[in-house]
Every structure is written in structure tokens, then in C-alpha cells.
Amino acid sequence: MEDRQVEVLLEQADVQMRLAQWRSAIDLLRRALAIDPDHARAHAQLALALLGAKRLAGAEIEARLALALESGSSLAHYAAAAVLRAQRRLDEAWEHCEIALTADSADADVYVLGAGIRDLRGEVSEARALLVRALELEPAHAGALTRFARLELDAHRPEEAARYAEEALRARPDDLDAHVVAGLVDLVRGDVAGAEGHARFALTQDATDHDALGLWASIKARRSWTLGLWWRLNAWVSLRSEGGQVALLIGSFVVVQIAIILATAADLPLLEQVLSWAWLGLCAYTWVAPELWKRMLQRDLGTVVLDPDF
Amino acid sequence: MTYAIADEPIETSRRHLVVNPSAPLLAEMLCGTWLSLPWFAWNAIAMGSPTRRKEIALCALSLVVTAVLAAAVLALREGGVIESRTMLRCALLGIITWKLAMAQAIYTLQSRTFHVYEYYGGPVRPASYVLSTGWLLRDVVIGLSDDPLWGIIVSGVSGLLGGGA
Numbered sequence: 054m055e056d057r058q059v060e061v062l063l064e065q066a067d068v069q070m071r072l073a074q075w076r077s078a079i080d081l082l083r084r085a086l087a088i089d090p091d092h093a094r095a096h097a098q099l100a101l102a103l104l105g106a107k108r109l110a111g112a113e114i115e116a117r118l119a120l121a122l123e124s125g126s127s128l129a130h131y132a133a134a135a136v137l138r139a140q141r142r143l144d145e146a147w148e149h150c151e152i153a154l155t156a157d158s159a160d161a162d163v164y165v166l167g168a169g170i171r172d173l174r175g176e177v178s179e180a181r182a183l184l185v186r187a188l189e190l191e192p193a194h195a196g197a198l199t200r201f202a203r204l205e206l207d208a209h210r211p212e213e214a215a216r217y218a219e220e221a222l223r224a225r226p227d228d229l230d231a232h233v234v235a236g237l238v239d240l241v242r243g244d245v246a247g248a249e250g251h252a253r254f255a256l257t258q259d260a261t262d263h264d265a266l267g268l269w270a271s272i273k274a275r276r277s278w279t280l281g282l283w284w285r286l287n288a289w290v291s292l293r294s295e296g297g298q299v300a301l302l303i304g305s306f307v308v309v310q311i312a313i314i315l316a317t318a319a320d321l322p323l324l325e326q327v328l329s330w331a332w333l334g335l336c337a338y339t340w341v342a343p344e345l346w347k348r349m350l351q352r353d354l355g356t357v358v359l360d361p362d363f
Numbered sequence: 364m365t366y367a368i369a370d371e372p373i374e375t376s377r378r379h380l381v382v383n384p385s386a387p388l389l390a391e392m393l394c395g396t397w398l399s400l401p402w403f404a405w406n407a408i409a410m411g412s413p414t415r416r417k418e419i420a421l422c423a424l425s426l427v428v429t430a431v432l433a434a435a436v437l438a439l440r441e442g443g444v445i446e447s448r449t450m451l452r453c454a455l456l457g458i459i460t461w462k463l464a465m466a467q468a469i470y471t472l473q474s475r476t477f478h479v480y481e482y483y484g485g486p487v488r489p490a491s492y493v494l495s496t497g498w499l500l501r502d503v504v505i506g507l508s509d510d511p512l513w514g515i516i517v518s519g520v521s522g523l524l525g526g527g528a
Contacts, residue, residue, distance in 0.1 A: 076482075079368070083365060083366045083368065084366075086366035087366045090366060099368070103368070103370075107478070108370055108475075108479055108482075109475075110370045111368050111370030111371070111479070114368075114370065115369075295471060299464070299467050299471065302467075303463055303464055306463065307456065307460055310459075311453070311456065314449055314453060314456065315449075317449070317452075318447075
């Protein structure tokens with residue numbers, strides 16, 4: 054009786070996760086785990102739901118619990134790989150992805166995840182090979198087509214990227230990621246209005262989606278030079294891991310301060326002043342810009358009409 | 364019966380006093396360590412952070428190492444090893460970097476719980492009053508003792524950069 058109840062809850066959670074309803078999925082999985090705390094699949098699914106909700110610390114713990122309970126589970130390794138990829142721990146992520154591929158070589162999703170990891174490691178041809186395999190297994194896999202479109206965009210081939218994005222949209226017309234990548238393609242080709250249409254559609258599906266908001270922000274950055282600068286700086290910094298970001302910021306601070314100290318010692322008051330004011334200006338700008346940015350996005354998002362399913 | 368996810372804060376009676384962790388981080392820069400570290404620790408307790416012990420331990424570590432570094436700098440100054448003002452400023456920059464890195468580490472750790480706390484609708488108090496009071500009081504607190512060791516330990520980034528110690 055309890056097993057059946059858990060299975061029903063897991064199925065319901067799966068539906069919610071497909072709709073990107075992370076909070077409902079988490080609540081359903083919490084209920085399933087209250088009935089059976091040692092259910093490996095529930096832990097793995099919870100890890101993926103927490104990842105969707107950007108709760109990486111909780112997601113990592115749940116993925117580890119799933120692996121501890123069932124070390125051979127393909128889903129547990131998939132979840133661990135997805136969480137580690139989000140944390141930019143790419144070598145560990147790939148190790149888990151390889152195990153998931155060995156355990157279940159017929160799941161296109163695992164190949165797409167693997168392609169994402171290899172791409173982040175700079176191994177583009179390996180990423181392509183994995184995507185080709187995913188499309189052999191499932192020719193209309195929207196995720197694989199979307200990822201291919203991204204690879205083509207990165208390779209500065211917008212026409213090829215557009216072709217994959219269109220195919221992805223044909224496969225799943227309401228796929229959020231496909232709309233985001235189609236928007237990015239439009240943006241690269243200079244079609245800001247087209248990009249805005251895709252971004253708006255993606256945001257009606259999930260107004261909290263990071264990539265959709267990123268696309269929206271990129272469109273806004275095109276229209277405002279000052280905020281666009283901050284957005285690009287922010288995007289460049291966020292490419293690093295959490296530790297890397299802190300090291301970069303503190304490192305910059307130390308370098309500027311040493312330069313100021315040396316300018317004083319060399320009796321160059323003008324240089325000292327310029328450096329001090331430049332640093333102060335950068336601090337003020339990076340403090341104020343995110344607030345202005347947030348307000349602008351909130352104002353814009355107020356005009357987005359959400360899909361009734363959201 | 365329910366299942367507790369490891370990153371979720373526990374229920375406390377002091378939730379109405381929770382602030383965004385960026386407030387104590389800003390306090391480290393504008394007001395001083397005397398305000399930021401106790402505030403970080405208090406916020407961890409008020410929020411019911413599952414990592415509160417680690418956060419409090421990091422606060423204690425930050426304080427102890429700052430005291431040791433400050434004592435070392437002052438001893439080197441006394442011993443004539445640090446002679447010039449440039450060398451002294453570089454040594455103080457080392458202490459500032461340590462303080463900043465620790466404040467950022469505690470902030471990063473606390474922010475993870477804070478996001479979950481906010482996600483479930485936990486109340487968040489505005490921190491501007493505490494920050495402005497702290498900014499007004501900083502010279503009074505730093506002036507409580509003439510000992511330069513005290514000044515270095517309790518000063519914030521702006522205080523040390525401005526030669527407040």
C-alpha cells in the first residue's frame with residue numbers, strides 16, 4: 054500500500070518537474086520520502102527538483118544520499134552529474150555521467166547532459182559526438198537540438214544554429230529552452246524584436262527561469278549601454294565557480310590597493326587619486342547597477358502574462 | 364511526519380529579526396568587524412540556518428586569526444622589521460584581505476540558506492537603520508581603547524584603508 058502511494062507521488066512529482074513546477078515537485082517528493090526515507094529514486098528526483106529550484110547545496114546532499122542507497126542507479130548518477138555540472142565541478146560530473154551512460158545507454162537525456170559537460174570542458178567535438186548519439190536515439194529530442202544550436206552559436210555559425218533552433222521548436226513548440234536559444238540566435242542576427250518575442254514566450258512558461266531571464270536581460274543590455282556593461286561584466290564573472298568569483302573580486306581589490314600604495318610611495322598623488330576614485334566608482338556602479346537592473350526587469354516582467362499552467 | 368531537506372532552515376522564534384546577509388557584509392566594509400561578525404552570527408541563529416555552527420565557527424576563526432595577524436604586524440613594527448609607511452600599509456592590506464575573504468565566505472554560506480528561507484516566505488527585516496547607526500557609532504567603538512591592536516581588530520575595510528588603526 055505504502056509502495057503504491059510512493060510511486061504515485063513520484064509520478065506526480067515527475068509531471069510537476071516537466072512543467073518546471075519545482076516547489077510542488079519538492080513538496081510531493083518530501084511526502085514520498087516521509088513515507089519511505091530510503092527510496093533512492095525519490096532522493097535522486099528530489100536532487101533534480103532542488104537543482105531546478107537552484108538549491109545546489111540541498112541537491113548535492115540528496116544526490117549523494119541516492120548514490121549511497123543505490124550506487125548502481127543510473128538516475129542517481131545522472132542527478133549527481135547534473136548537480137556537479139551546475140557547480141562547475143566538471144571532472145566529477147563527467148565521471149558520474151559516464152557511469153550513467155554505461156548503466157543506461159538508451160537514454161538520450163544522459164547524452165545531452167554529457168554533451169553539456171564536455172562542452173563546458175571545452176571538448177566541443179566530443180560534445181557533438183554525444184549529441185549525434187542522442188539524436189540517433191531520439192531524432193526529435195528538443196534538448197539535443199537546442200544544445201546543438203548553442204554549439205553552433207558558440208562556433209559563430211548563426212545560420213546553422215537557427216536551423217537547429219527551428220527543428221527544436223518544431224519538435225516541441227512550447228519548449229522553453231528552444232525558445233531561449235531561438236531568441237539568442239535572433240539576437241546574434243540583430244533581430245532584437247524577434248528575440249524579444251521568444252524571450253516573452255519563454256517567460257510566460259516560467260517567469261523564474263534563469264536562461265529566459267538571461268535572454269531578456271541580454272535584450273535590455275542591447276538597449277542600455279551603461280546597464281549592458283554591468284550585465285556583460287556579471288556574465289563574465291558568473292562563468293567562474295563560486296570560489297573563483299570571490300578570488301577574482303578580492304584579487305582585483307588587492308591589486309588596486311597595492312597599486313595605490315605604490316603610487317603613494319612613488320609620490321604620484323594624481324595616480325593615487327585616479328586609482329582611488331576609479332575603484333570607488335566601480336564599487337558604486339556595481340552596487341547600484343544590479344538594483345536598477347532588478348527594477349527594470351520587475352517592471353518589464355509585470356507586463357508578461359503567465360501561461361495558465363504556470 | 365515529514366522529511367526534512369538538509370538545506371532548509373529550522374523554525375525559530377527570532378525570524379522577525381532576520382536580515383539579508385548582504386547587510387552584515389556591507390557592515391564589514393562601512394562600519395567595522397565589531398558589528399559585522401556578531402551580526403552574521405546572530406543572523407545565522409535567527410534564521411535557523413542548518414549551517415549555523417559552521418557560520419559561527421567561521422566568525423570566531425576570522426576574529427582569532429585577525430587578532431594574531433594584528434599582533435604579528437604590531438610586533439614586527441615594534442621590532443623595526445616594518446619600518447616604512449608603505450610596508451605598514453601592505454601589512455594592513457593583508458589583514459583587510461583576510462577580513463574581506465572571511466566576510467565573503469560567511470556571506471556565501473549564509474546566502475544559501477537565506478535563499479531557501481526567502482523561497483518559503485520567511486520575513487526579512489530592512490537593515491538600513493542598523494547600518495546607519497553602526498556607521499555613526501564606529502568611531503566611538505574604535506575609540507573605546509587606545510591600543511592599536513583593538514583598532515585593527517574592530518575596524519572595517521574602510522577604517523583600515525583610511526588608516527583608522
